[in-house]
Amino acid sequence: MAEATQQTFDTIIGLEVHLQLNTKTKIFCGCANRFGEEPNSLTCPVCLGLPGTLPVLNQTALEYAIKVTLALNCQINTFVKFDRKNYYYPDLPKGYQISQYDKPLANHGHLIIPTANGPKRINIKRSHLEEDAGKLIHDDKLNCSLVDYNRTGTPLLEIVTEPDLHSPQEAHDYLTILKLTLQYLNVSDCDMEKGSLRCDANVSIRPQGETKLGAKTELKNMNSFRAVKAALEFEVNRQRRLILTGERIVQETRLWDEEKNITVSMRSKEEAHDYRYFPEPDLVPLTIDSKIIEKIRLTLPELPDKKLNRFMEQYGLSQYDAHILIQEQDIANFFERCTEGIEDVPVKKIANWIIGPMREEISANKKKIEYISIREFLMLIRNVEEGKLSNLAAKDVLSVMVSSGENIEKIIAEKGLAQIMDETILEKIVVSVLAENPKVVEQIQQGKESATGFLVGQAMRKSQGKGNPKKFGEIIKRRLQHG
Amino acid sequence: MKLNELSAHSLVDLLKSKKTTPQEVLQSLHAHIVQTDKSIKAYVRLNSEKPESTLSENQTCPVPIAIKDNICIAGHETTCCSKILEGFRPPYDATVIEKLRKTGAIFLGQTNMDEFAFGSSTENSCYGSTSNPWDKDCVPGGSSGGSAAAVAAHETIWALGSDTGGSIRQPAAFCGVVGVKPTYGRVSRYGLIAFASSLDQIGPIAKDVEDAALLLKIIAGYDEKDSTSVDVPVPDYPKDMRQEVKGLKVGIPKEYFVEGLDKEIKEAISAAIEVLKKLGVSFKEVSLPHTEYAIATYYIIATAEASSNLARYDGVQYGLRCRPSKTRKSPLIDMYEETRDKGFGKEAKRRIMLGTYSLSTGYYDAYYLQGQKVRTLIKNDFDKVFQEFDAVITPTSPTPAFKKGERINDPLAMYLSDIYTISVNLGGVPAISLPCGFSKTGLPIGLQIITKPFDEETMFRLAYAYEQHTEWHKQKPPQLK
Numbered sequence: 001m002a003e004a005t006q007q008t009f010d011t012i013i014g015l016e017v018h019l020q021l022n023t024k025t026k027i028f029c030g031c032a033n034r035f036g037e038e039p040n041s042l043t044c045p046v047c048l049g050l051p052g053t054l055p056v057l058n059q060t061a062l063e064y065a066i067k068v069t070l071a072l073n074c075q076i077n078t079f080v081k082f083d084r085k086n087y088y089y090p091d092l093p094k095g096y097q098i099s100q101y102d103k104p105l106a107n108h109g110h111l112i113i114p115t116a117n118g119p120k121r122i123n124i125k126r127s128h129l130e131e132d133a134g135k136l137i138h139d140d141k142l143n144c145s146l147v148d149y150n151r152t153g154t155p156l157l158e159i160v161t162e163p164d165l166h167s168p169q170e171a172h173d174y175l176t177i178l179k180l181t182l183q184y185l186n187v188s189d190c191d192m193e194k195g196s197l198r199c200d201a202n203v204s205i206r207p208q209g210e211t212k213l214g215a216k217t218e219l220k221n222m223n224s225f226r227a228v229k230a231a232l233e234f235e236v237n238r239q240r241r242l243i244l245t246g247e248r249i250v251q252e253t254r255l256w257d258e259e260k261n262i263t264v265s266m267r268s269k270e271e272a273h274d275y276r277y278f279p280e281p282d283l284v285p286l287t288i289d290s291k292i293i294e295k296i297r298l299t300l301p302e303l304p305d306k307k308l309n310r311f312m313e314q315y316g317l318s319q320y321d322a323h324i325l326i327q328e329q330d331i332a333n334f335f336e337r338c339t340e341g342i343e344d345v346p347v348k349k350i351a352n353w354i355i356g357p358m359r360e361e362i363s364a365n366k367k368k369i370e371y372i373s374i375r376e377f378l379m380l381i382r383n384v385e386e387g388k389l390s391n392l393a394a395k396d397v398l399s400v401m402v403s404s405g406e407n408i409e410k411i412i413a414e415k416g417l418a419q420i421m422d423e424t425i426l427e428k429i430v431v432s433v434l435a436e437n438p439k440v441v442e443q444i445q446q447g448k449e450s451a452t453g454f455l456v457g458q459a460m461r462k463s464q465g466k467g468n469p470k471k472f473g474e475i476i477k478r479r480l481q482h483g
Numbered sequence: 484m485k486l487n488e489l490s491a492h493s494l495v496d497l498l499k500s501k502k503t504t505p506q507e508v509l510q511s512l513h514a515h516i517v518q519t520d521k522s523i524k525a526y527v528r529l530n531s532e533k534p535e536s537t538l539s540e541n542q543t544c545p546v547p548i549a550i551k552d553n554i555c556i557a558g559h560e561t562t563c564c565s566k567i568l569e570g571f572r573p574p575y576d577a578t579v580i581e582k583l584r585k586t587g588a589i590f591l592g593q594t595n596m597d598e599f600a601f602g603s604s605t606e607n608s609c610y611g612s613t614s615n616p617w618d619k620d621c622v623p624g625g626s627s628g629g630s631a632a633a634v635a636a637h638e639t640i641w642a643l644g645s646d647t648g649g650s651i652r653q654p655a656a657f658c659g660v661v662g663v664k665p666t667y668g669r670v671s672r673y674g675l676i677a678f679a680s681s682l683d684q685i686g687p688i689a690k691d692v693e694d695a696a697l698l699l700k701i702i703a704g705y706d707e708k709d710s711t712s713v714d715v716p717v718p719d720y721p722k723d724m725r726q727e728v729k730g731l732k733v734g735i736p737k738e739y740f741v742e743g744l745d746k747e748i749k750e751a752i753s754a755a756i757e758v759l760k761k762l763g764v765s766f767k768e769v770s771l772p773h774t775e776y777a778i779a780t781y782y783i784i785a786t787a788e789a790s791s792n793l794a795r796y797d798g799v800q801y802g803l804r805c806r807p808s809k810t811r812k813s814p815l816i817d818m819y820e821e822t823r824d825k826g827f828g829k830e831a832k833r834r835i836m837l838g839t840y841s842l843s844t845g846y847y848d849a850y851y852l853q854g855q856k857v858r859t860l861i862k863n864d865f866d867k868v869f870q871e872f873d874a875v876i877t878p879t880s881p882t883p884a885f886k887k888g889e890r891i892n893d894p895l896a897m898y899l900s901d902i903y904t905i906s907v908n909l910g911g912v913p914a915i916s917l918p919c920g921f922s923k924t925g926l927p928i929g930l931q932i933i934t935k936p937f938d939e940e941t942m943f944r945l946a947y948a949y950e951q952h953t954e955w956h957k958q959k960p961p962q963l964k
Contacts, residue, residue, distance in 0.1 A: 045575050049795050051568065051676040052555045052577060054709050084791050086842070088819060095794020145815075147799070276842035278851055281680035281788055284710050 007244070009205040011236050012213060013165035014125075015228075017178065019157045019188050020132060020196040021064045026153035027131050028055030028098065033155070035194050039148035047153035049093030054282050057082075061155035064187040065105055065129045066288070066296050068157055071185055071303055072124050072178075074109030076293055081285035082129075086276045090147050091134035101277040104128035105157075111181065112305060113173045122174050123162040132156045151195075163202070163213075168232035175199060175225045180304045184329055192224055199228050204249075205239045214239070215249040219263060221256045231256040235263055307332060315339065315347045324355050331359065334369045338378060345381050353381055357395050361402040376401060380408050392465050426459075426467060430475045433458045444480055452476055486511035488637045488959075491546045491694045492721070498545060505534035505545045508640070509589060512547055516591075516638045519963075522619055525633035527552055527564060527610045529592035542587025544701065549639035551630050552593040553600060554685060555674040556580050559590075563676050564608035565598045567826025568802045577674020578709065579643060579685050579702040586701055591639050594629030598828045599793065600650050600678040602626050603900045606891050607830040614887075615657060616960035617926055621884040624654030624900075630688045631658040635960060641689040641698055645675055647682045648781050649879075649904025652916035655688055656879035656929020659918045659958060661695045661946070662688045664904075666936045667911035668713035670699075671706030677792040679785035680711075682908040691956050692917060692946045696720035699939060715937055724943035729763030731945065734872040738774035739903055745882045751920035751928045752878050758952055759876075759945065769872060771864040776857050777906040778898055783841050783854035784909075790838025793831070798822030833894065858909050865910040869935040874945055877903050879916040879929030903931060913939045915946050918955035925961070 026033050029046035046053045066076060083101035109124035132154035137146045159178070165171045179197065182190050189196040204216035219235060222228045235254070242249050253272075254263040279285075302310070304326050311322035311332070326332050331354065338350045358377070362369050380397060383389040389397065389412065400411045433455055434441055443451045452473060459472040486494070486508045497503045520526055526549070534545060550556060553563045555573035557580075562568040576584065583590075597607040605628025606612045613628045615621040616636040623632040627644030631654035634642050644651040646664035655662025663686040670685045677683060687698035700721065705714035735756070740749060756766055798804035798818050805821040806814070827835070841850035868875060880900055890897040907914040912933055919930035930949070934942040950956055 045573070048800065050573060050575075050801070051561075051563075051571065051795065052553075052573060052674040053575075054673050054711075056708060056710050086791050086794060088794065088797060090797075090799045090815065093795060093800060095797060096791050274844050276791070276839065276844075276847075278787060278791070278842050278847070282677075282711065 008208045009240055010208055011166055012163045012204050012206065013171050013232060014163040014202040015161045015165065015171060015174065016200045017159040018198040019068070019159065019182060021061055021155040021157060022188050023058055023060045023064060023155055025058055027058050027061045027155035028153055031153065035196070037150055039150060042150040043152070048149055055098060057283060058155065061129065063296060064155070065157050066293060067185055067187060067300065068182065069106035069109060069127045070297050071181055071300055072109040072111060072127065072159065074106035074124060074127055076106050076288065077103055078288045078290065079103060079285060080105060080288060082280040082283045083277045084280050087273050089133070090145065091136045093134070093149060093152060097131060097133065098280055099130035100128035111174065111177055113170065113177050115170065115173070122164045125160045125162045127157060127159045130156050130158060168229045168236065171201060171232055172225050172229040175228060180327065184301050184303055201228060201232055203232055203235050205236060205243070215251045217251065218253045219256055220253060220266065223258065227256060227258060230261060231263055234261065238263065301329070317351055321351050321355060325351065330368065330370050334372070338374050342378060345378055345385065349381055349385065357398050361399055365403045367402055372402060376408050387468050387470070390465055390468060426471055426475060429459050429462050429467065430472060430479060433462060434479060441480065487515045489640065490690045491544065491640050492697055494546055494640060495544055505589060509534060509547055512591065512639065519636050520638055522614060523616055523632050523636050523638065524611065524613045525594055525629045525636060525638055526592045527595050527629065528560060530559065530590055532590055534589045541585060545587030545589065546640050547589040547591045548583060549591050549594045549630055549633045549642040551627050551644050552596050553645055553676040554579065554643055555676065556590055561593065561676065563599045564596050564610055565826065565828065565831065566609045566803055567796045567822070571802050575674065578671035578706045580674060582702050594633050594642060596629055597626035598831050599789070600626040600645060600647055601830045601834050603649070603653055603897055604890065605629060606887065607828055609828060612887055615884045616962070617659060618884065620886055621926065622657065622887050624657030624884060626650040627688060628654045631655050631660055631662065634658065634660045634688050634690060637963060641687060641694050643685055644688045645683055645685050646908065647678045647785060648908050649901040651686045651688060652879050652904050652914060652929065652931060653901060655916045656927065657884040659927030660688055660690060661692055661915065661917045661956065662686065663695050663699055663915045664907060664913060665699060665703065665939060666913040668711055669703050669913065669937065669939065671709040671712045673706055673708040679788040680792065681788060682785055692724070692943060692950045693721055695915065696724050696943045718940050720939060720943050723940050724947040726944055728759065728945055728948040731764045731873045731941065732871065733759070733764055733766050734769030734868050734875045735766055736771040736774065736875055736877060737768050738771050739877040743881050744878060747922045748878045748881065748883070748928050752876070752930060755919040755930045755949060756876065758949055762948055762952065764945070769868050769875065771868065771906065773857065773860045773864050774906055777861055777909060778902060780854045780857045780861065781905045781909060782837065782898065783850050784858060786834045786838035787842050787851050788838070790835045790842065793835055796823065796826060802826070861906055862910045865912050873934065873941050875933040877931045877933065879903060879931040883922045883926035883928060907933055912936055913942055915942050917946050917950060920955060
């Protein structure tokens with residue numbers, strides 16, 4: 001037993017992501033595709049599956065799906081057919097889901113994720129298009145179940161990885177990169193809370209060196225990336241415990257319990273559905289013209305990994321700075337527009353001002369960065385660079401600028417924030433600060449130069465932030481040397 | 484002649500020349516239905532719809548029509564003659580109904596059928612069986628038995644049926660009327676409650692070929708609501724069918740004239756061939772070598788699709804909902820099981836089970852997949868013959884109408900009554916059945932003409948030419964004389 005507890009295991013994880021595509025209308029009918037509306041207000045005979053109705057494929061849903069799979073470096077299968085996945089549940093009005101089975105829209109994709117050992121390629125096995133089901137709501141008060149079919153027929157793209165992920169952290173990192181890539185494409189809200197991005201995980205472990213895969217469990221009901229990681233961590237430990245105590249791992253589906261932080265068994269393999277897939281006879285298979293694929297490829301934006309590398313190379317940014325700037329496309333765009341043809345403001349300063357104060361202000365004021373005036377923003381940085389405005393004052397000005405949209409000259413004037421450049425006034429302030437702090441002056445004169453900072457701070461306070469700390473430092477130094 | 488006994492095309496002439504009104508036609512039909520339908524039972528529901536007193540110019544064909552109970556009419560109960568759809572009122576019109584409405588059609592009522600079109604005798608209906616107007620002890624055929632009987636008994640001017648394996652043509656043959664299964668994709672299936680989606684087509688049942696051509700012209704055409712409908716122009720069938728048939732080449736498939744074919748029917752078909760020969764049509768024996776696999780293939784594909792199409796009848800949204808008083812498994816599963824047990828008839832259950840089985844893991848490859856392959860071979864058989872021939876002529880059914888109850892407990896014998904019609908659905912080609920004689924016992928015999936996909940024109944040409952030179956379609960069932 002002692003030996004066994006030291007045994008190390010490999011973790012093998014595969015992820016299935018369901019992505020709702022934000023097309024205007026549903027995948028097989030003309031109903032609006034929106035979240036958060038009155039239950040059953042976005043329905044029609046087709047998505048309700050009433051007898052006699054027929055599905056018609058929404059071409060935009062197909063285009064969005066192609067766009068995503070191209071961004072994930074997939075091979076598109078130009079022959080597109082749909083299949084029926086048969087099972088009974090009240091949120092599935094036809095008794096089958098229209099999906100793709102043996103011939104998915106795309107195969108053989110990949111994403112690169114950063115790991116401690118450098119970049120790692122995570123292969124994407126398949127990606128297919130299908131329709132979402134409705135929502136079942138259990139009403140405890142009425143002691144009944146209610147169905148909302150608004151979600152029925154929302155276009156869903158399923159993205160399945162190979163079992164290439166080897167730790168819960170890697171799974172988390174993959175999801176982060178995947179989500180960022182998807183956000184760049186603007187075809188989904190990617191909001192796990194609203195269910196527009198959902199993730200199931202398959203996980204198994206095996207003793208290191210073993211080549212045969214162990215029995216896997218499928219985990220469902222995780223509502224955040226953090227939950228995916230936590231559920232996987234719990235499950236890896238649970239499986240390890242079972243193996244170490246000589247028990248068998250049952251192949252099953254388990255649900256993540258967010259409150260208790262555990263996974264619980266939902267159904268075993270024996271209870272698994274036989275979905276009786278067969279080709280959907282109501283939809284004629286179609287062949288995608290390779291010209292259309294190329295046309296869609298041209299609409300792909302620069303994807304996050306490319307942008308990251310380019311920002312580092314082109315602007316000499318650190319990986320950290322570049323990484324933050326590319327997290328949101330509009331922020332990255334704003335940064336690039338600020339640097340266009342500007343030589344008098346260092347790129348690094350622009351990046352710092354965006355990464356720090358600007359991001360803080362737009363999020364605090366719930367503003368979109370694209371509406372911020374680049375001219376004004378650059379002028380603000382210039383003022384600081386030229387010593388006309390202290391950093392502190394500039395942050396104040398930025399705050400007002402973002403919330404009110406006023407130009408900075410006006411803000412500076414109104415607030416009286418312009419830096420005091422008059423040397424005689426600055427000298428006066430220093431003199432009084434030195435007089436008020438004889439002990440500190442003494443310490444400095446005895447060699448403790450670091451205490452200068454305290455005096456600068458005092459001077460800044462006295463000037464109500466309008467002085468220039470650098471200037472104050474110089475004057476203090478001169479006075480004490482001469483003194 | 485009574486108005487209800489007229490054909491649609493002659494009625495249209497009378498209406499246009501103001502010699503009669505839609506109201507008069509409707510009155511005549513209603514009076515006759517009251518008298519006759521007690522014994523025929525062609526209708527399961529009669530509508531109280533009144534024709535508009537003034538018709539617009541677009542309403543070119545304000546003729547009453549009977550509709551099979553699986554084609555949705557907005558606001559009218561439509562049940563496929565199944566208990567499980569009790570009370571279901573679709574909020575929309577089928578595309579064919581929409582098209583008919585535009586021409587001023589008056590919907591008389593819904594006609595009886597085998598539950599969900601599962602059957603060849605109209606005996607599998609939750610409303611009871613329909614009688615054949617030519618012999619009330621006989622079945623009218625099925626599954627569109629109500630529509631065919633209503634036309635034959637002059638309880639309507641014409642009717643719509645649906646044909647998945649012969650459900651229009653076989654009852655048309657049994658009732659001595661004309662029935663057309665159009666090319667798959669010719670008529671929109673939107674609003675037709677599905678049996679087997681890849682085989683179903685809506686088609687006309689009428690008193691003569693001209694009416695069938697006219698009705699198909701009205702209902703045919705591409706529909707963006709049905710992805711399987713095909714965007715090809717619809718010819719003017721009633722006009723184009725008048726071209727002479729001289730020079731057309733017709734194949735006689737040897738596989739259709741084998742054991743099991745009634746001697747009288749064989750003779751009637753031979754006589755029909757002679758009529759067409761005299762009109763300059765040439766005939767030659769051809770082979771459709773995969774014919775013997777058609778029934779097996781059909782029952783695998785059709786039941787597989789049906790098992791999935793009928794999954795939606797689960798008691799959740801509409802139709803019947805049953806709940807056992809005691810909980811057995813779970814409230815949800817109990818409701819599913821009880822609803823489907825009480826709602827579906829025997830044949831529906833049989834087909835759902837067959838279909839579920841052939842789609843199950845481990846059986847799919849051996850049954851469904853194999854079935855699809857054979858289906859392709861059957862289609863190829865037709866393609867090959869049509870490279871050389873304009874049409875193929877066969878009997879519609881191996882026997883005339885059989886007695887009620889005779890085959891109801893023998894599903895295989897029942898399935899065999901569609902042996903000549905099923906390949907047509909599997910091949911997706913169009914076919915017509917038209918009267919070509921009577922048995923010694925006075926039962927009608929049907930002639931089937933099959934043509935290449937979307938060539939209903941040639942089909943109508945041959946049928947019309949034959950009809951012009953024969954009197955079979957003018958015969959009336961004994962009680963109506």
